[in-house]
Amino acid sequence: EDKVVQSPLSLVVHEGDTVTLNCSYEVTNFRSLLWYKQEKKAPTFLFMLTSSGIEKKSGRLSSILDKKELFSILNITATQTGDSAIYLCAVPYNQGGKLIFGQGTELSVKP
Amino acid sequence: EPEVTQTPSHQVTQMGQEVILRCVPISNHLYFYWYRQILGQKVEFLVSFYNNEISEKSEIFDDQFSVERPDGSNFTLKIRSTKLEDSAMYFCASTWESNQPQHFGDGTRLSIL
Numbered sequence: 001e002d003k004v005v006q007s008p009l010s011l012v013v014h015e016g017d018t019v020t021l022n023c024s025y026e027v028t029n030f031r032s033l034l035w036y037k038q039e040k041k042a043p044t045f046l047f048m049l050t051s052s053g054i055e056k057k058s059g060r061l062s063s064i065l066d067k068k069e070l071f072s073i074l075n076i077t078a079t080q081t082g083d084s085a086i087y088l089c090a091v092p093y094n095q096g097g098k099l100i101f102g103q104g105t106e107l108s109v110k111p
Numbered sequence: 112e113p114e115v116t117q118t119p120s121h122q123v124t125q126m127g128q129e130v131i132l133r134c135v136p137i138s139n140h141l142y143f144y145w146y147r148q149i150l151g152q153k154v155e156f157l158v159s160f161y162n163n164e165i166s167e168k169s170e171i172f173d174d175q176f177s178v179e180r181p182d183g184s185n186f187t188l189k190i191r192s193t194k195l196e197d198s199a200m201y202f203c204a205s206t207w208e209s210n211q212p213q214h215f216g217d218g219t220r221l222s223i224l
Contacts, residue, residue, distance in 0.1 A: 034212055041217035042115070042202070043154070048212050088154065096166045097142055097209035101154040 002027045006089050006102035014110050017079050021105045023089030024071040033072050035063055036088040038104070043088055046074070079109045113137040117203050117216035124193055125224055132188045132219045134203030143186045144204040144213060145178065147171070154202065160186065161209075190221075198223045 007022045025033065032050045036043035047056045049065035049072055056063050060079075065072045076083055086106045090099040116135045124130050136143050145157040158168045158178055165178065177189045186205075190197055200220050204213040 031210060036215075042215040045212045045214065090154075092210065093156075094167070095209060096159045096161070097144070097206065097213065098156045098159055098167055098169075099144075099146070099154075099204075099213065100156070103153050 002091075002093060002100055004089055004091050004100050004102040006087075006105050008105060009103060010106040010108070012108045012110065013079055015080055017109075018075065018077045019079060019107060021074040021076075021087050021089075021107070022071060023074070023102055025089075025091050025100075026070060027091045027093060027100060029094065030067070030070075031092055033065055034090045034092075034099070035072070035074050036090065038086040038088055039084075046087075076107075079107075081109050081111055083107060084109045113214075115203055115205055115214050115216035117201075117219050119219060120217065121220045121222070123222045123224065126195055127192050130190050130193055130221060132190075132201050132203075132221070134186045134188070134216055135184055136186055136203065136205030137207075137214060138184070140205035140207045140214075142166075142206045142209050142213075143178075143180070145188045146202045146204065146215075147199040148202065148218075149199045157188070157201075193221075193223045195223050197221060 004025045035046040047063045052067040060077045063074045086104040089102040143160040148154045159166045175191045200218045202218045203216045206213045
């Protein structure tokens with residue numbers, strides 16, 4: 001069965017800490033992996049990863065994919081309270097783009 | 112930046128009633144999706160729509176569900192006879208190419224009483 005598993009499910013850190021969120025997957029015909037940030041409402045797109053070992057970076061956020069070990073990590077350095085959110089990992093299942101989501105990691109950054 | 116917009120933001124309906132959830136995808140996008148998220152659970156795929164027809168649907172998307180793109184801008188999800196277990200957040204998403212990131216609306220929270 002195709003699946004996406006995220007860990008940890010929740011995480012509480014203090015401002016300034018660095019966090020690593022994990023996403024493992026088992027999806028046939030893998031093409032890409034996406035990270036989204038979900039605050040109160042819409043999941044907002046962060047990264048799309050297609051190639052192993054190539055880091056994608058946006059400010060304090062970065063992500064990398066390992067297609068051999070079937071996982072991805074999302075790193076956030078120097079966390080801020082505004083980083084508090086649920087981080088979702090998703091993998092497109094087929095040519096039509098249907099996304100399979102992980103359970104999400106709920107990150108809480110305390111001042 | 113263009114956005115996917117969904118209305119209403121919250122819908123409360125009696126069990127057995129019909130509901131229509133509305134979405135306006137980003138204007139040049141060609142692929143449209145509905146997902147739902149029951150409180151505390153994963154986001155689940157419901158249906159994908161391309162070229163004016165359903166391209167894939169999940170087991171959840173039974174005969175009580177239908178989708179339509181009536182006028183080239185709106186994309187609607189209809190639930191004919193709602194059940195308590197249909198209570199969830201429903202997200203619409205769109206993309207211009209199926210292998211590109213999907214952009215999500217803010218969702219409609221559907222509460223069935």
